[in-house]
Amino acid sequence: MPHLATSAIVCAVRAHGEHGAIVRVMTPHNGLVTGYVQGGRSRHMRPVLQPGNIVQATFRSRTADQLASLTVEMIHSRAPLLAEPLPAAAIDWTCALTAAALPEENGYPALHQALDAVLTAVEAAPAARGWAVALVRYELLLLAELGFGLDLDHCAATGDTEDLRYVSPKSAAAVSAAAAMGYEARLLPLPPFLVRGGEAGWPDILDGLRLTGHFLERGIFVDRRRDVLAARERLLDRLKRAVA
Structure with missing residues (x-):
């Protein structure tokens, strides 16, 4: 999946490295998709990356086997x-x-x-x-x-x-x-x-x-x-x- 832009429900967040997070979201048409959010553990991103939140998710990867980079913007918070x-x-x-x-x-x-x-x-x-x-x-x-x-x-x-x-x-x-x-x-x-x-x-x-x-x-x-x-x-x- 080289590129995907969709609304999604945040389902799981796991710390990765010093500042990043691996995030799994449920999308309407592609099911469960995983991506790496740079700075996902920052003070700015923690309220966004809460299970149940609806986000606009954009995935980008160079190859199908590579973990995609993921950027998210809040659509609706259930925090x-x-x-x-x-x-x-x-x-x-x-x-x-x-x-x-x-x-x-x-x-x-x-x-x-x-x-x-x-x-x-x-x-x-x-x-x-x-x-x-x-x-x-x-x-x-x-x-x-x-x-x-x-x-x-x-x-x-x-x-x-x-x-x-x-x-x-x-x-x-x-x-x-x-x-x-x-x-x-x-x-x-x-x-x-x-x-x-x-x-x-x-x-x-x-x-x-x-x-x-x-x-x-x-x-x-x-x-x-x-x-x-x-x-x-x-x-x-x-x-x-x-x-x-």
């Missing part, structure tokens, strides 16, 4: 939210998940749109009820885009489309209440909002996060990048405190 523990944890996890899970320079327009929607929801309603459902749906979409999608349309055992209550932790397929009888403890609860849509209460939201968490650990974070999952644990801990 004020980072002073609030719960919104900060949500932004931290969602951006860290995106940066760690996606391959480089593969377009995921639906994921870019969904990521922006989750971050916009966090910004519009810092109270978690306003964005937690969107976060669960984002995790489900990311799993599907990477080939680990859940089959929630019908019961794996009977084919029924009604009264779907559980998900098999092995097959990632829905199971009806009748088919699950006697095996409920071995299955993961399927919250109704993932089948019928609409709003959700906290028990269902937490069940949704447990469901997606199981398949994220099994499919994407198997024996690697455990530090990324620590960001999710911080978010879950703060959510549980908020609803206690």
